[in-house]
Amino acid sequence: MNREKLQDNLGITVKKSENFSEWYTQVVKKAELADIRFNVKGFLVHMPWSVKAMKLMYRKLEDELEKSGHQPLMLPSVIPESNFEKEKEHAEFKAEVFWITEVGSERKKLEERLALRPTSETAFYQMYSLWVRSWRDLPMKRYQSCQVWRHETKATRPFIRGREFWWIEAHDAFATREEAEAQVKKDAEITERVMHKLFGIPFLFFQRPEHDKFQGAEHTYAADTIMPDGRVLQLPSTHFLGQNFAKAFNVKFVDEDGKEKYVWQTCYGPAIWRIFGAIVAIHGDDRGLILPPEVAPIQTIVVPIFFKGKEREILKKARTIKQKIVRRGIRAEVDEREEHTPGWKYNYWELKGTPLRIEIGPKDVEKGQFVLVRRDTGDKINVKDEEIEKIGKLLDDIQRDLVQKADEFFKVKISEAKNMVELKSLLKKGGLVKVNWCGENGCADLIKSETGGGEIKGTLFGKEEKPSEKCVQCDKKAKQVVYIGKTY
Amino acid sequence: MNREKLQDNLGITVKKSENFSEWYTQVVKKAELADIRFNVKGFLVHMPWSVKAMKLMYRKLEDELEKSGHQPLMLPSVIPESNFEKEKEHAEFKAEVFWITEVGSERKKLEERLALRPTSETAFYQMYSLWVRSWRDLPMKRYQSCQVWRHETKATRPFIRGREFWWIEAHDAFATREEAEAQVKKDAEITERVMHKLFGIPFLFFQRPEHDKFQGAEHTYAADTIMPDGRVLQLPSTHFLGQNFAKAFNVKFVDEDGKEKYVWQTCYGPAIWRIFGAIVAIHGDDRGLILPPEVAPIQTIVVPIFFKGKEREILKKARTIKQKIVRRGIRAEVDEREEHTPGWKYNYWELKGTPLRIEIGPKDVEKGQFVLVRRDTGDKINVKDEEIEKIGKLLDDIQRDLVQKADEFFKVKISEAKNMVELKSLLKKGGLVKVNWCGENGCADLIKSETGGGEIKGTLFGKEEKPSEKCVQCDKKAKQVVYIGKTY
Numbered sequence: 001m002n003r004e005k006l007q008d009n010l011g012i013t014v015k016k017s018e019n020f021s022e023w024y025t026q027v028v029k030k031a032e033l034a035d036i037r038f039n040v041k042g043f044l045v046h047m048p049w050s051v052k053a054m055k056l057m058y059r060k061l062e063d064e065l066e067k068s069g070h071q072p073l074m075l076p077s078v079i080p081e082s083n084f085e086k087e088k089e090h091a092e093f094k095a096e097v098f099w100i101t102e103v104g105s106e107r108k109k110l111e112e113r114l115a116l117r118p119t120s121e122t123a124f125y126q127m128y129s130l131w132v133r134s135w136r137d138l139p140m141k142r143y144q145s146c147q148v149w150r151h152e153t154k155a156t157r158p159f160i161r162g163r164e165f166w167w168i169e170a171h172d173a174f175a176t177r178e179e180a181e182a183q184v185k186k187d188a189e190i191t192e193r194v195m196h197k198l199f200g201i202p203f204l205f206f207q208r209p210e211h212d213k214f215q216g217a218e219h220t221y222a223a224d225t226i227m228p229d230g231r232v233l234q235l236p237s238t239h240f241l242g243q244n245f246a247k248a249f250n251v252k253f254v255d256e257d258g259k260e261k262y263v264w265q266t267c268y269g270p271a272i273w274r275i276f277g278a279i280v281a282i283h284g285d286d287r288g289l290i291l292p293p294e295v296a297p298i299q300t301i302v303v304p305i306f307f308k309g310k311e312r313e314i315l316k317k318a319r320t321i322k323q324k325i326v327r328r329g330i331r332a333e334v335d336e337r338e339e340h341t342p343g344w345k346y347n348y349w350e351l352k353g354t355p356l357r358i359e360i361g362p363k364d365v366e367k368g369q370f371v372l373v374r375r376d377t378g379d380k381i382n383v384k385d386e387e388i389e390k391i392g393k394l395l396d397d398i399q400r401d402l403v404q405k406a407d408e409f410f411k412v413k414i415s416e417a418k419n420m421v422e423l424k425s426l427l428k429k430g431g432l433v434k435v436n437w438c439g440e441n442g443c444a445d446l447i448k449s450e451t452g453g454g455e456i457k458g459t460l461f462g463k464e465e466k467p468s469e470k471c472v473q474c475d476k477k478a479k480q481v482v483y484i485g486k487t488y
Numbered sequence: 489m490n491r492e493k494l495q496d497n498l499g500i501t502v503k504k505s506e507n508f509s510e511w512y513t514q515v516v517k518k519a520e521l522a523d524i525r526f527n528v529k530g531f532l533v534h535m536p537w538s539v540k541a542m543k544l545m546y547r548k549l550e551d552e553l554e555k556s557g558h559q560p561l562m563l564p565s566v567i568p569e570s571n572f573e574k575e576k577e578h579a580e581f582k583a584e585v586f587w588i589t590e591v592g593s594e595r596k597k598l599e600e601r602l603a604l605r606p607t608s609e610t611a612f613y614q615m616y617s618l619w620v621r622s623w624r625d626l627p628m629k630r631y632q633s634c635q636v637w638r639h640e641t642k643a644t645r646p647f648i649r650g651r652e653f654w655w656i657e658a659h660d661a662f663a664t665r666e667e668a669e670a671q672v673k674k675d676a677e678i679t680e681r682v683m684h685k686l687f688g689i690p691f692l693f694f695q696r697p698e699h700d701k702f703q704g705a706e707h708t709y710a711a712d713t714i715m716p717d718g719r720v721l722q723l724p725s726t727h728f729l730g731q732n733f734a735k736a737f738n739v740k741f742v743d744e745d746g747k748e749k750y751v752w753q754t755c756y757g758p759a760i761w762r763i764f765g766a767i768v769a770i771h772g773d774d775r776g777l778i779l780p781p782e783v784a785p786i787q788t789i790v791v792p793i794f795f796k797g798k799e800r801e802i803l804k805k806a807r808t809i810k811q812k813i814v815r816r817g818i819r820a821e822v823d824e825r826e827e828h829t830p831g832w833k834y835n836y837w838e839l840k841g842t843p844l845r846i847e848i849g850p851k852d853v854e855k856g857q858f859v860l861v862r863r864d865t866g867d868k869i870n871v872k873d874e875e876i877e878k879i880g881k882l883l884d885d886i887q888r889d890l891v892q893k894a895d896e897f898f899k900v901k902i903s904e905a906k907n908m909v910e911l912k913s914l915l916k917k918g919g920l921v922k923v924n925w926c927g928e929n930g931c932a933d934l935i936k937s938e939t940g941g942g943e944i945k946g947t948l949f950g951k952e953e954k955p956s957e958k959c960v961q962c963d964k965k966a967k968q969v970v971y972i973g974k975t976y
Binding site for chain 1: 528531535536540560562564565568571582585586587588589590591611614615619624630639652654827
């Protein structure tokens with residue numbers, strides 16, 4: 001087999017470390033994650049491999065949400081324009097909305113414009129006003145897994161920014177401010193358990209500065225990760241809505257003391273679609289995608305190496321091994337395609353990011369063994385047929401190692417600057433830079449312009465950091481320790 | 489506990505046999521399947537119980553589709569107007585479309601109107617024209633699980649007809665007409681395995697008459713079931729598209745013989761949402777919903793009967809039993825709510841259609857047993873603690889019995905008429921009536937008007953039935969044996 005030639009067809013032609021942007025574009029295309037050729041700008045066709053991975057991701061996150069008391073709903077994807085008007089700040093969302101204005105062949109005008117939901121607060125809370133009656137109904141925790149539409153004007157990028165993307169939105173209503181505040185911490189914990197431990201995406205969980213909060217929220221919290229090019233990417237966010245929406249949508253309950261009160265609310269929005277983009281970006285290497293076993297549609301691919309006269313016994317062994325590992329709960333397939341060489345298949349499955357490969361040739365049949373190859377390290381191990389349990393163990397190792405490797409990269413990308421010179425120089429390398437800040441918007445604007453786009457991502461949530469010196473930009477006393485990064 | 493009084497709060501107030509329409513409305517509301525109070529006409533809010541059941545249904549059908557070689561995709565939910573124009577007949581779909589015409593706060597007009605997909609042929613096939621190159625790419629079988637939007641003008645009804653509903657659409661392309669035709673049979677088989685055997689919905693699979701086919705298809709095939717009120721409900725349909733769309737969208741391949749050819753296509757559209765409506769309608773009784781174990785979010789509910797001083801041991805036993813059956817792969821919960829009596833809980837879970845209930849009182853703790861109650865028959869069985877495997881067995885029995893009961897009802901509803909007098913009288917009782925038909929549209933129209941809505945649903949697929957006499961309506965020679973029913 002002519003491995004080099006095959007690689008030309010399949011492989012990524014740039015190094016991830018040298019041209020991340022082009023590398024990402026090529027992986028999305030060549031690993032067949034999405035097709036960007038649909039004839040509406042900013043809308044993607046998602047291919048089987050990414051759809052299967054995202055389905056696994058949805059299940060993990062949905063399970064975790066249901067364990068923590070959330071129940072699933074499915075709400076309409078259209079929202080009447082008047083709903084947006086009810087909460088003043090939130091009405092700003094209209095700037096991003098796709099509007100449905102007419103129906104049928106005759107272009108019959110609708111009486112009221114309908115928004116394709118850009119987010120569903122105004123749909124959920126008008127229902128909550130019907131459902132919440134007494135303190136016994138609280139907390140009310142509901143979520144939906146769905147797509148949302150936003151008419152983005154910035155450049156779109158598969159799985160990072162698009163005009164239609166898939167997420168989960170969880171909307172919680174509580175009897176007290178304290179319970180709602182406690183939910184922020186719980187959301188951070190869910191993010192840690194799923195996004196970090198299962199998907200391998202490290203993050204810092206920030207409270208965003210006032211000037212960067214969600215429209216209609218009292219406070220916004222968000223998990224930020226760092227992409228290989230050093231840019232910061234916002235992942236799940238939680239908004240502490242206070243009673244803003246409760247008052248706008250009249251969500252009231254009769255408390256144990258017999259008094260009528262407004263609920264306190266939070267909402268949590270992990271975008272599966274974008275987290276998948278982060279998985280692609282963070283774990284992949286110059287050979288293509290590397291999927292953590294937890295989200296890999298195929299965790300182990302079995303490649304038979306056919307030799308004349310031995311085809312039947314090799315294939316038989318390949319199928320037997322597959323069946324055995326499937327029975328152990330591992331997602332596995334045999335690549336039986338006749339039109340491709342084993343070398344081509346190795347490249348193909350490496351590009352697809354399958355965590356483990358099993359090679360079976362005539363010698364393996366003779367010796368009662370098979371060869372295991374790790375996608376992340378390239379390590380090859382000979383395994384005796386009777387030691388099949390090693391596969392599960394190895395998948396666990398890969399899962400753990402990928403998380404650890406991502407953590408190490410992430411840690412290195414967090415630095416600290418005492419002054420603007422340091423800040424500018426560190427931001428050139430990318431990542432998040434810790435600084436002291438006076439807390440004034442003017443100063444944030446100056447930092448942004450002077451650093452060519454450095455934004456204040458916020459203060460660390462759940463860990464108080466006290467500023468010891470003056471603001472990184474001005475001579476005023478610093479009020480907060482914040483992190484600065486350049487975003488997509 | 490005052491069971492009667494509690495039932496007033498929860499229970500259905502009409503008999504299913506006497507007023508099916510009102511019964512259905514009440515079940516949807518009281519079993520909390522959907523809330524119809526969202527402020528856009530024809531759009532539903534789906535509640536946790538139905539969402540969980542539909543998720544299970546999606547998995548069953550997706551698994552079956554993937555086993556038969558289909559791969560999942562996710563396509564944009566918007567389709568440019570021009571796509572509809574490419575296939576002439578299909579353009580008629582525009583009559584039902586919600587149109588997106590503007591974006592943002594400034595009402596900026598889009599250059600081209602975008603349809604919210606009413607179905608996705610035109611989106612899939614423009615991509616197929618990019619993906620299909622050689623005979624090796626065929627068959628290409630892809631599906632997506634998604635919602636579609638249709639501006640229905642007929643009265644909407646939860647899970648039966650709505651302006652937004654959830655389905656799967658599978659789109660297959662083949663090298664030959666024969667393979668495409670064979671797929672129709674395969675789709676009928678999938679429908680049988682999943683919709684009939686797992687969901688308990690019996691059906692006849694018809695080839696629709698020419699005047700009732702899908703816009704752009706050569707032939708349409710559909711599985712029809714019969715609702716308790718005798719009306720016919722269309723469930724999954726398969727369209728044999730021939731090469732109509734292939735020519736419109738230029739989906740060509742180079743065959744083994746080196747020649748360029750158009751593909752042959754089929755599409756299959758099982759509407760999970762509507763099948764769920766059929767499950768509600770067909771299995772339920774005067775106490776509420778009855779869910780087949782295969783689709784029940786909770787298959788066994790454990791209700792502890794608290795007695796003073798014994799609360800702790802009863803609860804402990806309830807939790808232990810739950811854990812044991814969960815370990816056996818059964819979806820189970822303990823209803824630990826303190827604010828409700830056991831009687832109220834019995835009614836509640838009967839309304840929700842949970843297949844099995846376990847009651848545990850102080851005597852059961854003493855005797856080392858528990859009480860099992862079947863939702864479908866009301867049978868009570870004392871089970872020894874060590875015979876816990878009986879639960880799985882009983883769930884299998886319930887599943888089988890529900891399918892059988894539905895089959896029996898269905899069979900009775902199929903009759904045969906020799907002339908218009910018989911036909912009219914039989915159609916008053918509802919169901920499907922087998923008749924001879926001359927095959928002419930004029931005659932079909934007369935049948936419809938004379939019977940007050942009886943429509944020709946088609947000829948039986950896969951079983952040739954030869955007409956022996958003249959047409960049921962006119963004196964002409966009959967060409968086909970067809971089935972007539974009144975639909976929603």
